[in-house]
Amino acid sequence: MPSYLGTIEEKYKTQKYYEEEINGVKVLRIRVPEFSKTDKKSRVKNIVSYFFGAMGATFKVGKMDYVFSISQPPILGGLLGVWGKWVKHAKYIYNIQDFNPEQVLAVGYTKNKLITDAMMWFDKFSCKRSDLVITVGRDLVETVENRFKGKKVPKTVMINNWIDENEIYPLDENNEKVQAFKKKYGLDGKFVIMYSGNIGLYYDLENLIKVVKKIKPGTKTADGREVVFAFVGAGSVLDKLVMYKESNNMDNVVFIPYQDKEDLIYSLNAGDVHWCVNAKGIKGVSCPSKYYGLAAAGKPIIGVLEEGSEVRCLIEDTKGGLCCNPGDYEQIEKDIQWFIENAGNGEVTAMGQRGHDYLIENLTREKSVKKYAEEILGC
Template structure:
């Protein structure tokens, strides 16, 4: 294929709360999406300075805006205040600084043919896209990674009916103004239709998220860097049950600690949590209070090292709290099956992640909140750890990803949907 010249390419503006090198899963996906679409579009990203952990490097504290070029993608970063994930007020200030900063930054990026935004931050991500559409007189593509306020209601983050009603009104407005809505799960199609009572549903498309299968893949258990990771964090010679990702409200992790508590006297198993998030302190406090010596908390890993940390797990958690079906798809699923790891799933029936696990038979799943069954699944894995059962799960998951969920397939779908908007 002959690559288009810069003059021939359409201009695409992406609003991304987080963008690489931030470790947020959406930031990583958007980096791969943007770079994958460079053959068709000249791309500019408006995002915050690297700050997903809440801290900001001194080099990003001197100006309001920072222009960078990362692998031919133009990046305009906005300075925001530091925040604590456990402090609602500081998080709100941080998010609002991005929102208003992004509105201002829109005037600094020139003409655009297409504007693309995601549903993060909740509600504001969609409104930014509408703003960009109006200011640039461009086609608008709204990518919903998580439905809000539905997600907010599911986990009880807010029970203020007026706020929830206004959130719904604003996000439906963003959907209506979008030339195309892209959703990331089959179950999310019904949520979108339900918002509009199956009448005058916005133009939409379904495209799976992904993990780059060329960067994350199975490694031998004795691989030098996998072993080094295990030794560094005290996982060697153990059966490792791993959770890798955001330690947030949407995964029912606090209640799962009561299940893990039942295995605290098992010296052959260790439960490893990799990541940061708003409930990490509560999880650490539970561990210390109940003497869970076989629970380890590990910091976020650099993207280049993710292949080693994922491969250090023998099985991985893939979780959502009750009420998340049709609202969100845990993106960690793609990394788990890319690494060829079996899954302990607590996911609602007919949710996208559960459908994939059941279709491929790459793990055992039950309903969120069914703690007795989750305990039984862990025991089953411990019983089967020396058998070929886990290897079969690994192969089926990886094969499914390679055949159906590759980065290139999804990126080509995005290109086609954006151009047809």
């Protein structure tokens, strides 16, 4: 069931399975319990319920040529693919968006070696049983290779994620709905440095907001606009950020709820500069797909990403923003100051335009989906 924020619509609370059709595709949905992103037990209950429900759902569909599973839920997503391959005698494609246990180790979510070793064994098992691993960054391909240390490496290809460039694109700053969004949240007339997405564990946001604190309320850009930092989204770290803002009287920080998909174009266009960040240790483990939406909207980027990571390479190759390493808080502050000092001079706009042009040329939805079709049908 759709439950990204943990809540389930009433229409999905009465049956175990629901059959739907979306754009000609038959969809079988599995009921799961509601959960809180800050409550580990409720999240585990949600994930385990989905896992066993999905195993049962495998028997409710007919003959299959391919089984396609993603790396969510962690570890269990891969095992569902192995299960589907075995039950349906089909080819199995494992799409790895995030590597675990590498991700939980990077942020210290658990330090229990018995648990993390078991997670690694099971996920390597899923990789070995696949006919094709598709992942989303050059550095993530290296992680697959490193997992097997020169032994037989599963067939692996890299295909970039995407945004639908027909849904997200640059809008004029005077667009009526962009202006309405800005007025609603007190951003009109301001220079907006925006973070949009999951306010969760893997982005070092608790330390980044300490850097933001150094930019005092009332600070103005070179062209006279007041600087404001907007955080759009929700997640397990949000309450901590809100408390930090309030205890430090950071009147130049605004928290904004998740926007509906159809309104995302207006919120993204409301930012003058956008954060694209990962915590230290996430290189080769996860790829911040929010980059594609930022580039589609033609926005310059403050990248806090490790050298050699997929998105940092894209930003640096296109000169679409400024990048530094996670944990280099002094350089992060300097990059923020650069945008403040150069607001309105043309180069800031040009950065966003270069990222947008490269995306339209190389990273469109059509191009990436075509690559998926070619690789899957060819495996």
